[in-house]
Amino acid sequence: MPHDFMPGLAGVPAATSSISDVDGQHGVLEYRGIRVEDLCAQSSYLETAYLLLFGRLPSRSEFVRWTDDVTHHRRIKFRIIDLLKCLPEQGHPMDALQAAVAALGMFYPGRNVKDIDNNYWSAVRLVAKLPTIVAAWARLRHGDDPIPPRDELGFSENFFYMLTESAPLPLWAEIFDDCLILHAEHTMNASTFTGLVTASTLADPYTVVASSIGALKGPLHGGANEEVVVMLKEIGTADKARGYVEQALGSKRKLMGFGHRVYKVKDPRATVLQGLCQRLFKECGSSPLYDVALEVERAAADLLKGKPIYPNVDFYSGIIYDKMGISTDLFTPLFAMARVSGWLAHWLEQLRENKLFRPDQIYAGEHNRPYVPLSER
Numbered sequence: 001m002p003h004d005f006m007p008g009l010a011g012v013p014a015a016t017s018s019i020s021d022v023d024g025q026h027g028v029l030e031y032r033g034i035r036v037e038d039l040c041a042q043s044s045y046l047e048t049a050y051l052l053l054f055g056r057l058p059s060r061s062e063f064v065r066w067t068d069d070v071t072h073h074r075r076i077k078f079r080i081i082d083l084l085k086c087l088p089e090q091g092h093p094m095d096a097l098q099a100a101v102a103a104l105g106m107f108y109p110g111r112n113v114k115d116i117d118n119n120y121w122s123a124v125r126l127v128a129k130l131p132t133i134v135a136a137w138a139r140l141r142h143g144d145d146p147i148p149p150r151d152e153l154g155f156s157e158n159f160f161y162m163l164t165e166s167a168p169l170p171l172w173a174e175i176f177d178d179c180l181i182l183h184a185e186h187t188m189n190a191s192t193f194t195g196l197v198t199a200s201t202l203a204d205p206y207t208v209v210a211s212s213i214g215a216l217k218g219p220l221h222g223g224a225n226e227e228v229v230v231m232l233k234e235i236g237t238a239d240k241a242r243g244y245v246e247q248a249l250g251s252k253r254k255l256m257g258f259g260h261r262v263y264k265v266k267d268p269r270a271t272v273l274q275g276l277c278q279r280l281f282k283e284c285g286s287s288p289l290y291d292v293a294l295e296v297e298r299a300a301a302d303l304l305k306g307k308p309i310y311p312n313v314d315f316y317s318g319i320i321y322d323k324m325g326i327s328t329d330l331f332t333p334l335f336a337m338a339r340v341s342g343w344l345a346h347w348l349e350q351l352r353e354n355k356l357f358r359p360d361q362i363y364a365g366e367h368n369r370p371y372v373p374l375s376e377r
């Protein structure tokens with residue numbers, strides 16, 4: 001049956017889902033019906049991950065069990081650390097993360113994705129171990145030993161501890177946890193769709209997550225958070241922002257961290273992230289990058305008048321991570337650490353009524369061409 005071709009599948013539903021919803025006209029994002037602003041104000045990343053994965057907020061005892069399970073699965077096998085040691089230290093951390101996650105699956109080879117108990121433990125391991133892999137790689141590439149997790153530290157606190165060998169200020173852990181909540185899920189984005197296609201072949205969840213990590217890396221998707229800070233540093237000072245934006249738009253270059261397939265207003269996550277920037281700066285002093293970013297947003301609003309192109313989630317997140325001393329090339333791995341719960345929620349949902357993804361194409365090539373032997377070409 002012929003259908004209209006929609007480049008980039010824009011507006012084409014790829015699944016029926018009850019995990020999250022975006023109202024792109026009004027700038028509303030809900031996870032399982034709860035607004036992200038409310039989750040940031042009242043929940044934690046781990047509780048939000050449970051909500052996404054299992055469809056509702058946990059009871060007290062469920063939350064204790066989930067937290068204990070994740071906490072006790074943070075360690076990674078020394079052979080994963082050996083694998084990371086073999087990778088080129090100048091390589092991108094997203095590639096190291098993807099390789100390590102794919103390799104994790106070799107240690108936990110349960111192939112039966114219909115086994116609900118096995119699936120629970122796969123979700124626990126992936127949520128628990130991604131931060132350990134990211135922190136281990138961040139240290140190993142500089143010749144430092146990885147720092148093992150500490151069970152008495154919360155999810156975000158422990159990540160900072162594994163990265164820096166010291167627990168963060170409580171405010172930093174709180175703000176970082178909110179960043180993870182904001183990045184945890186976002187309907188049928190490119191990396192979730194990638195994971196869903198992989199899931200539909202009944203591949204194991206480590207392969208699903210490894211394929212999603214690959215899609216997240218690109219600069220049109222999660223990789224934009226790194227590009228934004230590169231751009232802000234290149235601009236340098238707020239007074240140069242307008243000229244930069246004029247030049248970029250004049251030469252049809254995209255502003256990184258702006259625009260979205262679904263949002264036709266400012267991404268609500270960008271607004272929350274700005275609030276987090278302000279809380280952080282109140283305690284730790286301002287960031288010149290933030291002043292440049294505000295000016296870029298102002299200039300873009302003037303120059304793009306009439307076009308629905310506003311800051312997205314990637315615009316302000318890196319400014320927070322940069323202020324916390326995290327290297328720019330770790331920003332997209334931080335996104336993956338958070339988004340793994342969304343990817344896995346979609347994996348579990350897909351398995352409930354799986355149908356292999358196998359879309360069609362419109363063939364635009366030739367037919368019946370003669371084969372010309374090499375000697376005659």
Ligand SMILES: CC(=O)SCCNC(=O)CCNC(=O)[C@H](O)C(C)(C)COP(=O)(O)OP(=O)(O)OC[C@H]1O[C@@H](n2cnc3c(N)ncnc32)[C@H](O)[C@@H]1OP(=O)(O)O
Pocket residue numbers: 008189219220221222224253254255256257258259260261262309312313314
């Ligand atoms: C977590 C995330 O993935 S959020 C997105 C992160 N990505 C980025 O920030 C990269 C920059 N942004 C973009 O490339 C795009 O906005 C996307 C890929 C996110 C979504 O875009 P799409 O829905 O595919 O729209 P598309 O790229 O076709 O753009 C439509 C129009 O808006 C313009 N536009 C879109 N984004 C931008 C931008 N960031 N800067 C300038 N112009 C833009 C395009 O040039 C195009 O203009 P035209 O109609 O005059 O040719």
Ligand SMILES: O=C([O-])CC(=O)C(=O)O
Pocket residue numbers: 185186187188189190261262312313
């Ligand atoms: O929804 C999208 O296309 C991209 C996005 O914002 C996300 O994945 O968080």
